[in-house]
Amino acid sequence: MIGRLHGTLVEKKPPWLMIDVGGVGYEIEASMNTFMALPDTGETVRLFTHLTIREDAHLLFGFAREQERELFRALVKVNGIGPKLALAILSGMDEDAFIRCVMDDDIKALTRLPGVGRKTAERLVIEMRDRFPHWQNQAAPATAMENMPTTSGTSSRRDTLADAEAALVSLGYKPAEAARMLSGLDDGQTTEALIKSALARKLSS
Structure with missing residues (x-):
């Protein structure tokens, strides 16, 4: 290993x-x-x-964090959740946000994640309650998104948008949906920042 x-x-x-x-x-x-x-x-x-x-x-x-890996390992033990879907879930929200969704029975928020329908969201809420790692009640660390570097990318704006759209598609969003998520965002950002903004927009919609 x-x-x-x-x-x-x-x-x-x-x-x-x-x-x-x-x-x-x-x-x-x-x-x-x-x-x-x-x-x-x-x-x-x-x-x-x-x-x-x-x-x-x-x-x-x-x-980036051992806690994120622990949650990933807990997720893949849930029936019907493979590594790709677990990674998509962790891309859409950090560990603390996911725990809040489960503890609050927030099915709606979970179904905004790619590949998570209502039945899968309900299964996550039921099965994950007893699978949270030992750190679930600790104070939440700063998320990777909050510590995002502010350096600018070197690729062109078109390439940056294309890379961001491809990344969203690889997470499970359909191409048309990925394009809508990126529409109107500042294309002068790095690819990572564009993806962050698109995911935040999706989860708040």
């Missing part, structure tokens, strides 16, 4: 990134919350990881 990686961030294209560790490049899929906490490429990064082994692939998922 690969539990943590410490190396140089060489590429980030949401929801994928690559870390060079001793000359070996590890491809990792991460939530948008984790992406907001990443430094610029070329800088050192440390991520907690979870390895999923399938017959056709070894999939590595990365998390």
Whole structure:
């Protein structure tokens, strides 16, 4: 099991990134919350990881905080929730927000997440109550979104929008819906910031 990686961030294209560790490049899929906490490429990064082994692939998922990885591991134990959907859930809201939704029976908020219908939301509320990690009652840490870097991207505005739309689609949103989520947003932002704004708009609608 690969539990943590410490190396140089060489590429980030949401929801994928690559870390060079001793000359070996590890491809990792991460939530948008984790992406907001990443430094610029070329800088050192440390991520907690979870390895999923399938017959056709070894999939590595990365998390900026150990608490996020714990919640990911709890989510994939729920019937019908695979790694991709768990990552989409964690991209739409941080750990604290998810816990509040479950404890408050907020089915409506959960169904705003991609791939989460009413039945899945109800299952999450029922099954996750007893699966929260030990830190559920601790004070919430600052979310990765709140600590998002403010550095500007180097790609063109069109490429930034295209990358943001592709990332939203990879999270489970339909292309037309992803385009609507990005419509009217400031395209001078970085890809990560655009995705953050689009997700915030979706969850508040």
